[in-house]
Amino acid sequence: MRALVVVLGLALWSIQAGWAEPVYFVIDASGSMDADERADAIAFVAETKESLVQGSRTSTTFFGSAENGGNCGSVVINPLMPVIEDVPDKYDPGNFTPVGTALRAALDEAAANDGRVIVVSDGADTCEVDVCEVVRRNLRRHPTARRPEFMPIGASDETIDAYGCFVSAVASSALGIIAAPMSQPKDTPVSWVFGLMVLCALLMGLSVVLGIRAMEARARDLKKQINTLTETGTACVSEVSRWRYAWAVVPAVMSAMITLLTAWLATENFFLGWDHVWWFVNLPFGSMLLPAVFVGFAGWALLEMWNIDAIGRQFTEANVKVQLEKQRKDERNTVAEARAAEREQRRQEREASKRAEYLARISDSSAAARKRQNEFLAEISLGSTNAEVSNTAVKLNAITDAIEELIAGVESNQILSSFSDTPRTDYPTILNRLLNRNLITADLYFELDEIFKEWSRFLSGRIELKSISERITEFDIRRLRPRSPPDSSSR
Numbered sequence: 212m213r214a215l216v217v218v219l220g221l222a223l224w225s226i227q228a229g230w231a232e233p234v235y236f237v238i239d240a241s242g243s244m245d246a247d248e249r250a251d252a253i254a255f256v257a258e259t260k261e262s263l264v265q266g267s268r269t270s271t272t273f274f275g276s277a278e279n280g281g282n283c284g285s286v287v288i289n290p291l292m293p294v295i296e297d298v299p300d301k302y303d304p305g306n307f308t309p310v311g312t313a314l315r316a317a318l319d320e321a322a323a324n325d326g327r328v329i330v331v332s333d334g335a336d337t338c339e340v341d342v343c344e345v346v347r348r349n350l351r352r353h354p355t356a357r358r359p360e361f362m363p364i365g366a367s368d369e370t371i372d373a374y375g376c377f378v379s380a381v382a383s384s385a386l387g388i389i390a391a392p393m394s395q396p397k398d399t400p401v402s403w404v405f406g407l408m409v410l411c412a413l414l415m416g417l418s419v420v421l422g423i424r425a426m427e428a429r430a431r432d433l434k435k436q437i438n439t440l441t442e443t444g445t446a447c448v449s450e451v452s453r454w455r456y457a458w459a460v461v462p463a464v465m466s467a468m469i470t471l472l473t474a475w476l477a478t479e480n481f482f483l484g485w486d487h488v489w490w491f492v493n494l495p496f497g498s499m500l501l502p503a504v505f506v507g508f509a510g511w512a513l514l515e516m517w518n519i520d521a522i523g524r525q526f527t528e529a530n531v532k533v534q535l536e537k538q539r540k541d542e543r544n545t546v547a548e549a550r551a552a553e554r555e556q557r558r559q560e561r562e563a564s565k566r567a568e569y570l571a572r573i574s575d576s577s578a579a580a581r582k583r584q585n586e587f588l589a590e591i592s593l594g595s596t597n598a599e600v601s602n603t604a605v606k607l608n609a610i611t612d613a614i615e616e617l618i619a620g621v622e623s624n625q626i627l628s629s630f631s632d633t634p635r636t637d638y639p640t641i642l643n644r645l646l647n648r649n650l651i652t653a654d655l656y657f658e659l660d661e662i663f664k665e666w667s668r669f670l671s672g673r674i675e676l677k678s679i680s681e682r683i684t685e686f687d688i689r690r691l692r693p694r695s696p697p698d699s700s701s702r
Contacts, residue, residue, distance in 0.1 A: 233291050233326030234259070234269045235317045239364075241275030241308040243334050248365045252331045255362055259329070259380075260294050267294045270320070273302045274313035281305025283338035286313040288320045308332065311340025314359060318349045321356070328359040329380050333366045335373050343376035407469055414466040419508040421459035426515040433522040437529050444533050565624045572631040577615055580635035581608065587670060603680045607666060610659070610683070613691035614641065617650050638663040655690055662686065 236256050244252070260269060268291040273279060279302075280286040286309060310332055317328045336342050350356060361377035363370065439445065588604060618630045618641075626648060633640050639660065646656045665679045 233324045235321050235328045236271045237313050237317045237330045238273050239332035240273035240302045242304045242306050248333055251364050269294050275305045275308050276302040277305045280309040283307050283309050286316050288316045308334050308337040310336040311342045311345050315345050322353045331362045333364050335370045346376045411466045411469045414462040418459055418463035423512050423515055430519050430522055433526050437526050440529050440533055562624055569627045569631040576635045606683045613688055
């Protein structure tokens with residue numbers, strides 16, 4: 212709102228300041244101007260000067276007088292002076308009316324000083340100069356220059372029509388004539404030029420609105436990214452399509468094309484066509500309403516740009532926070548994994564140590580049992596059967612070694628502990644545990660149980676060696692190989 216007020220103030224100031232531009236009064240002093248018309252002309256100039264702001268400069272030149280172009284000679288334009296010092300000179304009426312010559316000289320001076328030219332006359336040029344061609348030539352040389360203004364004093368309708376390339380000057384209220392200060396040139400097709408200019412202005416506004424809507428879409432997209440980043444910890448890569456922004460430029464391009472088309476079609480001369488654009492811009496609609504509207508749109512656009520910038524900073528901050536939190540989480544996970552790996556390693560070391568202890572106990576128990584068996588066999592005096600007893604004992608030891616290999620293949624330290632606590636002489640218990648752990652079949656269990664029972668009866672002298680020797684010899688030790696991977700779970 213502050214920006215809008217400032218711009219509107221500047222626009223009003225510029226409108227007022229426009230009256231401070233230099234004004235060149237070119238007054239007809241030919242013989243066709245009678246005393247009343249000369250008085251009206253001087254009165255118009257005087258009241259126009261009173262409407263100018265303080266500090267304005269003016270130049271008053273009488274053309275067609277006996278001293279200044281009265282015989283179609285050159286016209287000398289008086290220099291600019293402060294308005295209070297620019298007093299009309301007395302003159303002697305001449306014969307001819309060199310409007311074109313005077314106008315050409317005044318337009319050259321006005322172009323050099325960015326001034327206005329006001330022609331006061333009652334008749335058409337009598338020196339065979341095309342006044343409107345002078346106007347058009349000046350506009351070709353100075354496309355931004357203002358058209359000269361014409362104040363008819365006692366002029367006929369034909370004369371006014373001949374000066375249709377001028378704009379109407381502000382008449383003195385004392386003369387009873389009021390004209391628009393910036394009315395359109397006679398050759399301007401107002402009906403459609405005005406419509407095209409309005410369409411051009413609307414298209415420019417549409418470009419601004421589309422651009423603002425694209426910025427709003429960008430702001431909404433950034434907000435969605437912030438929400439996604441906060442909820443999931445992952446920044447999405449969605450972005451407003453560049454074509455969305457490109458569409459905002461299309462109406463502006465169309466507006467420029469319409470402006471060029473208007474400048475070309477309004478008149479036969481392209482440069483003169485720009486004068487119609489200038490006329491439209493200087494209308495109240497163009498000079499006040501359009502700047503106010505576009506300033507409002509510009510403020511809106513700046514607000515959206517600020518909003519996008521603010522949301523962008525929020526997104527950056529959220530992304531930094533998420534990344535820091537992710538880094539901290541990764542660090543915590545790394546430490547936890549390292550500690551878990553360390554604990555697992557220590558557990559495995561403890562398990563390996565226990566397993567080594569259990570296997571050592573099993574090995575020691577087995578060695579002790581075999582030692583006692585050998586000592587017992589050595590005490591037995593069987594004469595010629597000693598060799599056969601030794602061979603049978605060797606075969607039985609091979610069976611027990613195979614059983615110990617089965618036990619050593621058990622992975623569970625808990626199960627291995629149960630075997631380590633069992634004496635090697637207690638083969639019924641050992642065989643039963645092997646069966647329960649699915650390390651041997653039921654048939655193999657019963658067959659081994661009978662072998663160990665008969666061996667015990669042989670050692671106690673209750674059966675003959677031949678019976679146990681045949682059974683041990685016939686036993687296939689390969690059957691003690693694992694049928695499947697050892698089952699570490701107890702039944």
